[in-house]
Amino acid sequence: AQSVTQLDSQVPVFEEAPVELRCNYSSSVSVYLFWYVQYPNQGLQLLLKYLSGSTLVKGINGFEAEFNKSQTSFHLRKPSVHISDTAEYFCAVRASDTGRRALTFGSGTRLQVQP
């Protein structure tokens, strides 16, 4: 079984400042890792994913994340945020074997970008 921990429930940040949203996971098997964003009254939109290869992955809207296997982390970063980045961000994992394909989500981090 997998579990995901997002330690920060809310992250306030000023516009144009950098931000890092933390995600740690636990799993007994290899996993794929995902970040989803949820804007108000909308569904979950894929930001980026890590499957294999380079540990630094780039996603949409200028976001990137780095997979760190030794620390079982997959933190999301953006060098300069915009007001429009205000949303809820969810880290999720899925076992990479042929078994369970369901996503396990973290509890989410609300990013609040202030002018």
Added chain:
Amino acid sequence: EPEVTQTPSHQVTQMGQEVILRCVPISNHLYFYWYRQILGQKVEFLVSFYNNEISEKSEIFDDQFSVERPDGSNFTLKIRSTKLEDSAMYFCASRDRGPQGQPQHFGDGTRLSIL
């Protein structure tokens, strides 16, 4: 870009009634999922569906729940004899075939309110 669509966006139902939540997955996708998010809690996996049968379900998905793909486009979640604790946002997702790691695409959700 193709989208997963869910109807209705908000459903209000009396406790004990049956409710059907509807989803139209992306047309060439083969794997379908339901998740739910109780207010203030994590997004939780309910069930996955492939090749006209349930491929995986969580402990939440008990006899009260059922899924169906009644035609080539719709994917439904039925909740019989609804309870107050069924109030949540329900998300449908679909995934394409192909290499493992294909991401799941989510709809905007149906907010279910049980009175």
